[in-house]
Amino acid sequence: MGMTITEKILARASNKNMVSPDDVVIANIDKVMVHDVSGPGVIKVFSEWEKKGINLDHIWNPDRVWISEDHFVPASDRISANNITLLTNWTKKYNIKKHFKYGLGQYGICHTLSHEEGLVLPGEIYVGGDSHTNTTGAMGSLAVGLGHTDIAYVLMYGKIWFKVPETILFKINGNKPEYIMAKDIILKIIGDIGTDGANYKAMQFAGETVDRLSMEERLTLTNMSTEAGAKNGIIEPDETTFEYLKTRTDKKFSPVKGDFDASYSDTITYDIENLDPIIAKPFSPENICTVGDLEGRSIDKAYIGSCTGAKLEDLRMVAKILKGKHVKIRTEVLPAAQSIYFKAIKEGLVSIFLEAGAVVGPPTCGACCGAHMGVLAKDEICISTTNRNFPGRMGHVESQTYLASPIVVAAAAINGKITDPRNEML
């Protein structure tokens, strides 16, 4: 019996010839990330451990660690400003050189940096102090989100325990219509299997549609595997992956693919040729319907941001809809990283947004997690390219968030109400 890509990466990292679902392995870790929320959490764990006599003069390997400032930048208040200082002193202490600082060159949302900067390579195991670490699995890596204690442990020892997950294979076939984006596909899947449909499992995406998807679109699929509870989302690396990495890194890597006789706990097939644009209603990403079902529903604000919904191609699709039009509701665009922001300026996308009346803000997780930079009021209704819409996620517990693709959000922005994007693209 062969192994899936997830099983093969775990086997290699734990020096085993073969692993099977439910095996517990101790895996050596290739890359680690913490940000300005999990970083101070890890620092707190370190200080507790030091009180217990653990020697923390050095960490395992500072060159395999990178830091992003993304959740509370620009600093929203004195506490978040202090957290950034705390994190900066800590990375200096441990000689961690890759610290992407707000206002100092390239920076952005951690998951976006992981691919935009070529920080994680095919075949690697990457753990991050954030649940959407899953995103980076689109690069053919095993990318898993962990909490502060686990990350602190990895920083000390360079390894951690994993239970080998079963893999659900999602085979996505059919020609993708121009009004459909990866966001529609993943919302459809989450709606079908539920927010615990892949709990503890790997979600692997394959099929002719995935083969043809760009790297950035693939990243939307793996990003939201988190919303189905998955341990990891993963796509086998191919020419698209290698081409994407060519301009981003000169590091060597050894990609892994699954065996032809690998075993999957389930194989679920989609034909997306006739898929209607999908939207997730409050208060869960699984609460989906077609955009057409909600046609005409009034919206107060459109938010285009986050690791899943403000990559360069997302912004291009938004610009396509907004070009030459005016927004009817408040519309906020926050590119996912400084490099993407800069490219959007060079391509003229930012001018289109500004001419349409939208505001363009600095890269940050911002209001996606209800932190700052445009949080919602009581009863306020937002349509957003982000990935969660739990109660209070983007602000007041009685605010409402609809999740949709950048195309659908842009169509709502120019109409002030939920609109089937096919009406805007004819």
Add this chain to the structure above:
Amino acid sequence: MNILRGKVHKYNKDNIDTDVIIPGPYLKIHDHKELGKHAMEGLDPNFSQKISEGDFLLTGKNFGCGSSREHAPIALHQVGIRAILSPSFARIFYRNAVDGGYLLPIEIDSEVIEKISDKDELEINLDNNTIINSTSNEVFKIKPLPDIISKIVKAGGLLYFKI
């Protein structure tokens, strides 16, 4: 450690997520006492005042779904919660609860939820994997902790568990 006794607080709702357990604005806070004050604020603003040291939570399935914030098990531990009974847990929450040594996640059959009322006194026995409802004198089976989890729990958290 193998027998825990306490009062249970019932929130029979599926998919209680981390944004409800500890809302986003508190993510910048790393003072455990302060986090405890805001535990479950998204669902019950008076939660922290209702809990005594050693109490349990009883919830619907997929408890702790959403983000990887360790603030969630920390906040619940800080107010006094020691174990959570649920048909299922989201994976990162489960892992954080165990590896950080904060809480015991106990998987139960979903039918058991109906047989336990808010404020019942329970005894959780990890030696024979049962819960005794001391208020109603009923006994329920719980799912045994997986081997690795049991070892980490016994060690008191991942730090003390030699891998």
